[in-house]
Amino acid sequence: MTAAQADLFTTPILPGLYYADGLLTSAEEQALIARIDASPLAPFRFQGWLGKRLTASFGWRYDFDNAQFGPTAPLPDWLLPLRAKAAAFAGLAPADLVQALLIRYDPGAGIGWHRDRPVFQHVVGISLGVPTTMRFRRRTDTGFERATAPLAPRSMYHLTGDARHLWEHSIAEMEVTRWSITFRSLSEKGLRSVQ
Numbered sequence: 588m589t590a591a592q593a594d595l596f597t598t599p600i601l602p603g604l605y606y607a608d609g610l611l612t613s614a615e616e617q618a619l620i621a622r623i624d625a626s627p628l629a630p631f632r633f634q635g636w637l638g639k640r641l642t643a644s645f646g647w648r649y650d651f652d653n654a655q656f657g658p659t660a661p662l663p664d665w666l667l668p669l670r671a672k673a674a675a676f677a678g679l680a681p682a683d684l685v686q687a688l689l690i691r692y693d694p695g696a697g698i699g700w701h702r703d704r705p706v707f708q709h710v711v712g713i714s715l716g717v718p719t720t721m722r723f724r725r726r727t728d729t730g731f732e733r734a735t736a737p738l739a740p741r742s743m744y745h746l747t748g749d750a751r752h753l754w755e756h757s758i759a760e761m762e763v764t765r766w767s768i769t770f771r772s773l774s775e776k777g778l779r780s781v782q
């Protein structure tokens with residue numbers, strides 16, 4: 588690889604947002620989707636509201652209903668090869684990625700503007716099924732600065748630095764079902780809160 592190609596490959600879309608596609612085969616994607624569908628998915632709950640997207644957490648669980656954070660069922664074996672790939676992509680050790688979140692967005696489901704909970708540090712996501720766009724925004728003196736990242740099926744993204752901590756992200760309501768798997772490491776705050 589030439590220096591120019593290396594630069595292109597590692598230049599983030601936003602500071603701290605890294606993206607790569609073609610890291611999974613269609614057969615691997617279909618197997619992951621079947622595993623997600625067979626998992627104990629439940630509607631995302633937020634302060635008494637039931638969201639349209641279906642989720643399951645492993646390793647650690649942040650409960651948005653009561654803001655409780657704590658351990659939950661360990662990551663199932665089928666997630667471990669994907670976690671190893673996600674860690675390699677993000678330059679982390681697999682064991683750092685102690686949380687996995689499975690999501691299925693059926694038509695009409697999306698995810699509103701947010702930053703991931705501060706108990707987590709790195710976020711590495713895998714997008715499955717159909718293309719979508721992750722939208723980013725951050726407040727400025729005069730409004731919002733905005734950016735978009737197209738997520739191809741079978742792509743991975745890593746949120747760290749500014750993209751993780753300063754920018755919010757969201758995904759518009761899907762017209763067709765999409766699945767995602769996100770792995771997270773714990774932040775200092777997360778580590779302190781569980782000691």
Ligand SMILES: O=C(O)CCC(=O)C(=O)O
Nearest residue numbers: 688690698703712767769
């Ligand atoms: O579905 C995705 O790729 C994004 C999920 C997300 O932003 C989250 O769970 O915090």
Ligand SMILES: [Fe+2]
Nearest residue numbers: 701702703756
């Ligand atoms: Fe998020």
